[in-house]
Amino acid sequence: MDVEKELSALKARVDELPGAENKLSMVVFSGDLDKQIAAMIIATGAAAMGMKVVMFFTFWATAALRDPAKKVSGKNLMGKMFGFMLPKGRNNLKLSQMHMAGAGTAMIKSLMKKKNVASMDQLYEIAAMLGIEFKICEMSMDLMEMKREEMIEYPNMEYCGVATFLANAKESAVQLFI
Amino acid sequence: MADYTAVKTFDYKGLPCPMPIVKMSQEISRIAVGEVGEVLSTDPGSIADFPAWAKTTGHQVLDIVQEPGLIKIYVKRVK
Numbered sequence: 001m002d003v004e005k006e007l008s009a010l011k012a013r014v015d016e017l018p019g020a021e022n023k024l025s026m027v028v029f030s031g032d033l034d035k036q037i038a039a040m041i042i043a044t045g046a047a048a049m050g051m052k053v054v055m056f057f058t059f060w061a062t063a064a065l066r067d068p069a070k071k072v073s074g075k076n077l078m079g080k081m082f083g084f085m086l087p088k089g090r091n092n093l094k095l096s097q098m099h100m101a102g103a104g105t106a107m108i109k110s111l112m113k114k115k116n117v118a119s120m121d122q123l124y125e126i127a128a129m130l131g132i133e134f135k136i137c138e139m140s141m142d143l144m145e146m147k148r149e150e151m152i153e154y155p156n157m158e159y160c161g162v163a164t165f166l167a168n169a170k171e172s173a174v175q176l177f178i
Numbered sequence: 179m180a181d182y183t184a185v186k187t188f189d190y191k192g193l194p195c196p197m198p199i200v201k202m203s204q205e206i207s208r209i210a211v212g213e214v215g216e217v218l219s220t221d222p223g224s225i226a227d228f229p230a231w232a233k234t235t236g237h238q239v240l241d242i243v244q245e246p247g248l249i250k251i252y253v254k255r256v257k
Contacts (some may be wrong), residue, residue, distance in 0.1 A: 045196035048203035049234040117194050126200055 018170050025172040027165065031086070033093035033105060033120075033168030040123035041129040047130035053165070054172075055127075056165045058137035062089045062144065065092045065136060067152045079145025086144065090120040091150070128155050135160045135168075182240060184216035184252060185203060185209055191220045195225045198224050199233070202253070206237065209255050215250040224249050 006091035008106065013165065014020065017103040024046040028039045039055065047053045057065055075083060087093050127134075133156040141159065143146070148159070169175045186209050190198040198219050209215045217228065225242055229250045232239045236257055243250040 008255060041196050044200055047199040049231055050203070050236075063241075115194060116192050118197060129204075130200070 016053045019173045021052065021171045021173060022050065023054070023168070023172040024174045025054050025056070025165065025169040025174070025177065026136075026176045026178060027056045028061040028178050029059050030062075030178060031063055031093060031098070031107070032096035034095050034097075035178050036061065036064055036090065037123070039176075040120065041118075042176065042178075043132055044123060044126045044130060047127070047132055051174070053127075053130070053132040053166050054135060055132060056135045056160075056168075057135065058140050060086075062136060062140045062146060063087050064093060065134070065151050065157075066146065067150060068092065072147045072150045075145050075147075078089055081148065082144040083146070090124065093120075123152070124152075132154060132175060133157075135164060137161070181256070182214045182252065185186070185213045186215045188215055188217045190224075191218050193219070194221050195223045195227070197221075199227055202231065203235070206253070206255050211255050211257060214252055214254045217253055219249045219251065220247065222249070224251060228253065 004026075005044045023046070024043065026039060028036065030036065043053050043055055066086075066089045068088040077146050093105075095105045095108060108120075111117075120143060134154055136151070136157065138148075138161055151157070185206070188205055189199065190201055198217070198221055202217065206215070217224070221227075224246070228242070229239045230235075232253065238254040238256050240252040240254055241250075242252075
């Protein structure tokens with residue numbers, strides 16, 4: 001029997017096994033500030049551990065990737081409403097609890113600053129530096145009438161659908177939904 | 179007495195999670211393979227996190243020394 005051949009066949013099978021890659025695939029679904037901070041900290045931590053990291057932004061989370069400085073026109077009424085009601089970018093997210101008309105969120109942000117916890121801006125900067133990939137759900141964008149022109153500049157960002165997430169998740173050692 | 183000498187100090191004092199390991203992952207290359215670096219941290223999470231980081235990345239934590247208000251971690255670059 002050809003041992004070399006057997007070995008390479010076996011290796012090919014192992015490579016095909018789910019979860020074989022040192023990689024984290026994360027769905028970021030929530031638009032809450034606290035959950036998004038957790039997602040960014042886990043993602044940057046994983047990248048520091050030498051893992052490849054892919055973050056899929058879908059539904060409410062998508063609004064965090066809007067750039068408040070960018071204005072777009074040509075939206076219909078529903079699109080305008082969503083545009084107005086959804087947070088404009090990562091610095092306008094609210095806490096999932098104790099938001100208290102903005103007082104709670106402001107307090108957490110000031111505590112984070114005081115305790116030197118990385119801000120959302122810093123976390124995004126680190127994520128870009130560590131090569132973390134952002135993938136944005138095209139369907140959420142379409143549903144809420146967000147346009148690509150109103151999204152932030154980020155080095156590793158692309159638009160995709162569920163199959164892209166699943167293909168990444170299947171080969172990842174760690175998968176999370178936040 | 180420890181049988182190693184730290185060739186460089188990485189000062190991560192005042193930085194909370196995840197910054198100590200994020201910085202370590204970026205700066206470990208400042209020492210050569212086989213050399214030992216001394217990490218200064220004030221984040222109590224570092225005591226558990228550096229061994230976990232080393233285990234995953236293939237480096238080695240030789241020693242963790244706790245002083246009042248300061249944690250010293252000795253990390254050997256393995257690859």
